[in-house]
Amino acid sequence: MKIKKVHQWICLLLIILAPITQATEKKFRWKMVTTWPPHFPIFQIGVEKFAKDIEDMSNGRLKIKVSAGGELVPALQTFDAVSQGLVQMGHGSAYYWAGKIPAAQFMSAVPFGMTAKGMNAWFYKGGGLKLWRDLYQPFGVIPFPAGNSGVQMGGWFKKKINSLEDLKGLKMRIPGLGGKVLSKAGVATKLLAVGEIYTALERGNIDATEFVGPFHDQRLGLYRAAKYYYYPGWHEPGAVMELIVNKKAWQSLPKDLQKIVEIATRALNQWMYNEFEGLNIKALRELTQQYKVEVLPFPDDVIKELKRLTVETLEEESAKDAKFKQVYEAFKAFQADHDAWNAIADEAYSKALAK
Amino acid sequence: MKIKKVHQWICLLLIILAPITQATEKKFRWKMVTTWPPHFPIFQIGVEKFAKDIEDMSNGRLKIKVSAGGELVPALQTFDAVSQGLVQMGHGSAYYWAGKIPAAQFMSAVPFGMTAKGMNAWFYKGGGLKLWRDLYQPFGVIPFPAGNSGVQMGGWFKKKINSLEDLKGLKMRIPGLGGKVLSKAGVATKLLAVGEIYTALERGNIDATEFVGPFHDQRLGLYRAAKYYYYPGWHEPGAVMELIVNKKAWQSLPKDLQKIVEIATRALNQWMYNEFEGLNIKALRELTQQYKVEVLPFPDDVIKELKRLTVETLEEESAKDAKFKQVYEAFKAFQADHDAWNAIADEAYSKALAK
Numbered sequence A, B: 001m002k003i004k005k006v007h008q009w010i011c012l013l014l015i016i017l018a019p020i021t022q023a024t025e026k027k028f029r030w031k032m033v034t035t036w037p038p039h040f041p042i043f044q045i046g047v048e049k050f051a052k053d054i055e056d057m058s059n060g061r062l063k064i065k066v067s068a069g070g071e072l073v074p075a076l077q078t079f080d081a082v083s084q085g086l087v088q089m090g091h092g093s094a095y096y097w098a099g100k101i102p103a104a105q106f107m108s109a110v111p112f113g114m115t116a117k118g119m120n121a122w123f124y125k126g127g128g129l130k131l132w133r134d135l136y137q138p139f140g141v142i143p144f145p146a147g148n149s150g151v152q153m154g155g156w157f158k159k160k161i162n163s164l165e166d167l168k169g170l171k172m173r174i175p176g177l178g179g180k181v182l183s184k185a186g187v188a189t190k191l192l193a194v195g196e197i198y199t200a201l202e203r204g205n206i207d208a209t210e211f212v213g214p215f216h217d218q219r220l221g222l223y224r225a226a227k228y229y230y231y232p233g234w235h236e237p238g239a240v241m242e243l244i245v246n247k248k249a250w251q252s253l254p255k256d257l258q259k260i261v262e263i264a265t266r267a268l269n270q271w272m273y274n275e276f277e278g279l280n281i282k283a284l285r286e287l288t289q290q291y292k293v294e295v296l297p298f299p300d301d302v303i304k305e306l307k308r309l310t311v312e313t314l315e316e317e318s319a320k321d322a323k324f325k326q327v328y329e330a331f332k333a334f335q336a337d338h339d340a341w342n343a344i345a346d347e348a349y350s351k352a353l354a355k
Helices: A003-023 A043-057 A075-083 A102-107 A116-125 A128-139 A176-184 A194-203 A214-219 A247-252 A255-289 A300-320 A322-344 A346-354 B003-023 B043-057 B075-083 B102-107 B116-125 B128-139 B176-184 B194-203 B214-219 B247-252 B255-289 B300-320 B322-344 B346-354
Strands: A028-034 A062-067 A089-092 A141-148 A155-157 A171-173 A188-190 A228-231 A240-246 A294-297 B028-034 B062-067 B089-092 B141-148 B155-157 B171-173 B188-190 B228-231 B240-246 B294-297
Touching: A028 A043, A028 A075, A043 A062, A043 A089, A043 A141, A043 A255, A043 B255, A062 A255, A075 A089, A075 A141, A075 A240, A102 A128, A102 A322, A116 A128, A116 A141, A116 A240, A116 A322, A116 B116, A116 B255, A128 A141, A128 A322, A141 A247, A141 A255, A171 A194, A176 A188, A176 A300, A214 A255, A240 A247, A240 A255, A255 A294, A255 B043, A255 B116, A255 B255, A255 B322, A300 A322, A322 A346, A322 B255, A322 B346, A346 B322, A346 B346, B028 B043, B028 B075, B043 B062, B043 B089, B043 B141, B043 B255, B062 B255, B075 B089, B075 B141, B075 B240, B102 B128, B102 B322, B116 B128, B116 B141, B116 B240, B116 B322, B128 B141, B128 B322, B141 B247, B141 B255, B171 B194, B176 B188, B176 B300, B214 B255, B240 B247, B240 B255, B255 B294, B300 B322, B322 B346
Parallel strands: A028 A062, A028 A089, A171 A188, A228 A294, B028 B062, B028 B089, B171 B188, B228 B294
Antiparallel strands: A089 A240, A141 A240, A155 A228, B089 B240, B141 B240, B155 B228
């Protein structure tokens, strides 16, 4: 065989082998939907960063196309879309699925529950994540903690709340368990989509509203429609966001890509919380200094009564649903220990700083 | 050319090509040293998990051999070993390099500084990480936040501390800026290695000692040598751990591996904090319920005076070192805003829970 012929064969072989060696590195093209509006700060932006991080870490082997709420499926169909395998991933918060899985509310926020550090300790060191995975297991969905709002605010009020009496007959936008608790206290609670809140408050169709915290509330312009800003956000002390993955899609990933996704969710969990803290710090200063918002604590009798009504509400829900009861018991036991430690750690330290 | 000959050529070519196609995926074998004793819970264990995660995420392309303090180089030579390129990575805490870089102390913990959430917000949203990278830049070292102890405890005391007077002449093991502050308050501060603390306290060579928090303190058996356990850990409200990488080694990594390391440090940062919280919660319960430890707050006059002496100390250090002053000013400004937000968020929420 002549040298020229050998060269021809080598060339031919290289052409044949090129796609084969590349194919050993299978590429995944995934779709992801979220419960957030397009470009929604921290939430949607964070999820897009998460997808980009995974693409970079995997050198393009796992590429995730992120759609905001309503772009591919309606926001509140995120869980179903992941469960049915219409998309491989979703991002939202577990209390959105309360209608389907009442106990899921403990995996995002319940009134007078735990703050971010307690929730993370519960998930990773107190059995919380296992309970969460058990809840989603029948739906073929795997959840990961993936974001935290920090302590939210109690809401915007057009009139001062001086006592429990002032809550009676008040029209307030507040969803979820917090809304149930306030209803018991005599508040006429309303459900309004985010886009309707400002106008309703400005026109007096509602007297009060909760939303998130200083950063998001400032962007929605709520300080222009109500003067009194109450704290603390007793109804959402540290709302957890979730990444959900379709189980079959998860199993189709090789081990290195699974680990990349898992570690990326932990980073996203912390990233969102850092963003919230950093941006809330700045927004609170602007709200109080530039916009002269009056920031006030709820009166003691209001807080005490809301706590009592929260226990009543959680016990009523427990009586209706065995899984809710099971998770509530586990959550309560962990929180009792957490609060005992917190009292001498972060809480005592905050008090020392203020002395 | 006969078919048989073609087969021979194909076989030969495959043998030649195999190592070439594999070589396109360059493998990195890195060494890492830490400041922690072998198997030291949370710290060394966390770093080993971090190395394993990176190996798994990179499918073995970046393999990091972790050595504990003293195994390859002495614990406190970790920074130098990374700076000189003897190893590619290190893990420790920035205040260990206070002799070389006084301002580095702000990157782990200063008395009456910020807790974990404030430190993370400062690093990632308040310019803190940029200041940190500038400090290490002359040494060819890149730092990443990679762990947090949470609020530490004030320490173990053989006698009750009823007032400022009781600190005078007290022999206490406490290093760093906290030690400088207590010296000003009349305490005879001592430096003791971890292995010496228990015996010194038990024999009365010291009257008091600080260490970490309930989990580590329980393991060291300190409750057997002193009865009173004081809170809060005013001197270390949220000690930050660091991952440090040799700059040239970092630049030698392809972009996907750089991103894997970066995201893994964020996950480690949160992982360690979760571990601390989860394990401290449990250890505190055991210390108080099983071992009948008396957990007490420092008296108000003690806290107030330690705060005053902390400001004095930080101003003295600022006068000695321009970079210390620069970082102190930035830290102070961020903390003022952080504390204002914290007062109506986490702090107010803790108070509401206790009502």
